[in-house]
Amino acid sequence: MAETMRVHTLMGEDLLFLTDDKLRRGIEAMFFAYRAFTADPDLILAGLDYGRAHHRALHFIHRDPGLTVTALLDVLGVTKQSLNRVLRTLIEDGLVESRVGRRDRRERHLHLTEKGAALERRLSEAQRARMRQAYRAAGPQAVAGFRQVLEAMMDPETRAQYQSMKDLPE
Structure with missing residues (x-):
């Protein structure tokens, strides 16, 4: 049975970015x-x-x-x-x-x-x-979103550990 492409929404947000193809492309981009x-x-x-x-x-x-x-x-x-x-x-x-x-x-x-x-x-x-050039090209909103995605990928212990390091001088 062929599935038709449907837009799923959660609280009014478009969830097309969660398709297997988009997730695969994201994984490949990370690699x-x-x-x-x-x-x-x-x-x-x-x-x-x-x-x-x-x-x-x-x-x-x-x-x-x-x-x-x-x-x-x-x-x-x-x-x-x-x-x-x-x-x-x-x-x-x-x-x-x-x-x-x-x-x-x-x-x-x-x-x-x-x-x-x-x-x-x-x-x-x-x-x-490399990070500076990429951040500059992507802009501040994308950088904030990128960091948000990375933190969301961490398990709770790792995220707590990472967040405690943010308090160290840079």
Whole structure:
């Protein structure tokens, strides 16, 4: 039985954007956008024998200097073993310092060295330029809608974690 195209409404809103084809195109757009977003840093990382996990660690340590290893584990959502490999490399290469906690000596607080900050800046410059150009082209309403869609895709715990990070200095 052939279905005819009908406009469904919910509280007066057109829901044609929820068709399987539109959702598939949105998924594909995310895949291609992510590929473009990571392309420049990937080239830099490959030359240093690092991967995206190294980049994410550098990003979040830069974002929150003094972040504990436990907090970074929580933010990245990786295993302790996986993070330990990444941190060991970054520390051995002089990009990250691990300092003993003042209140709790069992805690390790992470800080970027000057070398680590320079690499993080290099990795994020191209991404910021790409985001800036896209934001400028899309306009403020689209940017707000984009962020709203991204936050709506997060599960409640992840969204709470992300929202708590918005309070950090940018």
